[in-house]
Amino acid sequence: MSSRHLALFVCVVAIVASACEARIMKLVLENDARRFVEISKFGYLVGGTLDVGLNNFSCSSMEFRSPEERVGLVLSQDETVLEYEKSNAGSCFFDAPRSVLDSARALFLLMDFQKQQLEVRNLSFPSIDLAEISGGVSRFAINGSKPAGASFLDFVGQKGRFQVKFQVVFHEEGYYVLTYHECKQTAFFHYGISSFSGTSFQISVVEKNPSSYLSQGEMPVASIYMVFSAIFFALFCIWAFILLSKKENVYKIHILMAVLVLLKSMSVMLHGLNLHFIGVHGQQLEAWAVMYYILHLIKGSLLFGTIVLIGTGWTLFKNFLVERDRKLLVIVIPIQVLDNFALIVFTETEIGQQRYEWSKRLFIFFDLICCAAVIIPILWSIKHLEQASQTDGKAVFNLQKLRLFQQFYIVIICYIYITRIVKYLIQFTIPFKYMWITTVIEELGTALLFLWTGAKFKPAPNNPYLRLSQSDEEEDSTYALTQSGVLEDVIFLSSKHKSKRGANAEDEVRITLQESLMQ
Known part of the structure; x- marks a missing residue:
């Protein structure tokens, strides 16, 4: 993004934020x-x-x-x-x-x-x-x-x-x-x-109210956001320590995950400060509101982008993105940006405006599209592994990857269900004074997602995810070269077993390159 576009983006967010009078x-x-x-x-x-x-x-x-x-x-x-x-x-x-x-x-x-x-x-x-x-x-x-x-x-x-x-x-x-x-x-x-x-x-x-401009059910929310901001920052510090102590096993996706947790901590903190100023003054301070909305836009896009990259196995199972994965990212990220803008419009729209219901439906629509889009790469990976486990002679490793992707799929579904469906169901059923519970559910669900993902993807030599990536290094590089068209005429020879002692080892694949390169 050029400096001119960035300045325009900040101005738009500032104008929208200044219209919010809480x-x-x-x-x-x-x-x-x-x-x-x-x-x-x-x-x-x-x-x-x-x-x-x-x-x-x-x-x-x-x-x-x-x-x-x-x-x-x-x-x-x-x-x-x-x-x-x-x-x-x-x-x-x-x-x-x-x-x-x-x-x-x-x-x-x-x-x-x-x-x-x-x-x-x-x-x-x-x-x-x-x-x-x-x-x-x-x-x-x-x-x-x-x-x-x-x-x-x-x-x-x-x-x-x-x-x-x-x-x-x-x-x-x-x-x-x-x-x-x-x-x-x-x-x-x-x-x-x-x-x-x-x-x-x-x-x-x-x-x-006697001590605040916030509704009774919103009064504890600012403090709740501050607590979760500290929790997310603690998770960031732990994750950063792990990355520094295991440098030899760190991948790009690990650094991206660290940035995501830090942005989440800052976004939640600014949201809490924003609500605090609303409670004290009756309206948000423009500077804090602009910073919150900008961080919220970046964090939301990075969250769904990271889920998509993990779902495609980028840097963990392969160091490249095929055309299909790139197209999915190009679709998901803009939709998430629009979703966050829809949230801002929904926030600043007065409840009596004719566009209020339209803004609300727009936000829910884009939110559901984003949730559906991040599941697609996981389903692709599961389908690919189911087929590969039966055809390519590497059934053991592919079945392990299949189970891991199925776990990741279930966790993402649970996250979407808790932070979307369960949140709204509780919001419509509990008394108004307990509306802060929905905030706890949403942030707690996000924290649990980060904890589970970090435990499964932490950079360690004995991590099953990373062990699988090492075993597939040769296969992925071959696939990348084939996709690029450089070795379009390469002949793959059948594998041979080294000995009976090594019968349980993976088949050895030899690629004859000399004849193709001499031509």
């Missing part, structure tokens, strides 16, 4: 035709606060004559609202059955454009304080000392655009979801898309 979020919608917008999801402790500022609100029709035609915000204590909207496309949550509304424990904030008020309706909601943020602050309690019933906030309007600011203080911990809804009887297409010109507004949301 827990201090600002969402801008212009002529958005959706009738339902998911704004924020956050795990609050007792005393946590939610500050909302809605500015420049306007929609195509401000006068809703029917009581059923309403616009407003909904604050709920679980994902019942989201599940209802996804399973009842075209309907409105304001019109949901009473049983659904009660189970959702929702707070309605309905917009009255004529009276310029925001009507607050409590539906079995936990105890909170709701305060209007303006010149004169009016505070009233929900499920508190004030009698039940509708309350109002000033919904100030000017030139057809309205604004309101309020703060919610939570007295019960939980996972709260803030959503925007627009209900009009004749204004919808299918899948929640409105038939009129749409709605425009800017909404700023600040989510904060």
